[in-house]
Amino acid sequence: MNLTLRPETASDAESIGHLTAAAFRDLPYSSHTEQFIVAALRRAGQLTVSLLAEEDGVIVGHVAISPVTISSGAAGWYGLGPISVAPARQRQGIGSQLMAAALAELRGRGGRGCVLLGDPAYYARFGFRHQPGLELPGVPQQYFQALSFSEEWPLGTVQYHRAFAATA
Numbered sequence: 001m002n003l004t005l006r007p008e009t010a011s012d013a014e015s016i017g018h019l020t021a022a023a024f025r026d027l028p029y030s031s032h033t034e035q036f037i038v039a040a041l042r043r044a045g046q047l048t049v050s051l052l053a054e055e056d057g058v059i060v061g062h063v064a065i066s067p068v069t070i071s072s073g074a075a076g077w078y079g080l081g082p083i084s085v086a087p088a089r090q091r092q093g094i095g096s097q098l099m100a101a102a103l104a105e106l107r108g109r110g111g112r113g114c115v116l117l118g119d120p121a122y123y124a125r126f127g128f129r130h131q132p133g134l135e136l137p138g139v140p141q142q143y144f145q146a147l148s149f150s151e152e153w154p155l156g157t158v159q160y161h162r163a164f165a166a167t168a
Helices: 010-024 034-043 094-108 120-126
Strands: 003-007 049-055 058-070 077-085 113-117 144-148 156-160
Touching: 003 094, 010 034, 010 049, 010 058, 010 077, 034 058, 034 077, 049 094, 058 094, 077 094, 077 156, 094 120, 120 144
Parallel strands: 077 113
Antiparallel strands: 003 049, 049 058, 058 077, 058 156, 113 144
């Protein structure tokens, strides 16, 4: 596998949209709006990290990280997602490589930590865990996880950018 990880460019937007839609198409827990969320984050200038996995000129994976707001006022926290891998290429380590690179990029930019909504069994391998006192209303709390880049943990309610409500 000759995989290259790189930041997105303006010419990648359409391909990222198609990849994201395909990656979530058959997932029963998906709202099937993930591609719209990425596009809305891009339009709002809120894609802090947007990395692609590319193989022989074809985009096979993408991860987005954007700022979140925490009710306590804690700054420097971000939300990871969506993360997408082409269906035919899933379970081959592409998502793991994207996660590691995106988190390293976020740390390098001075991020204090990252939150996400996802499968605890999968994301624990990257250090994510449910953090009592840090919550995302309306979701089962065991699926809302956080990773602090220090020993400091914020308390409060997390709010993602309004782009996460995009439906088209």
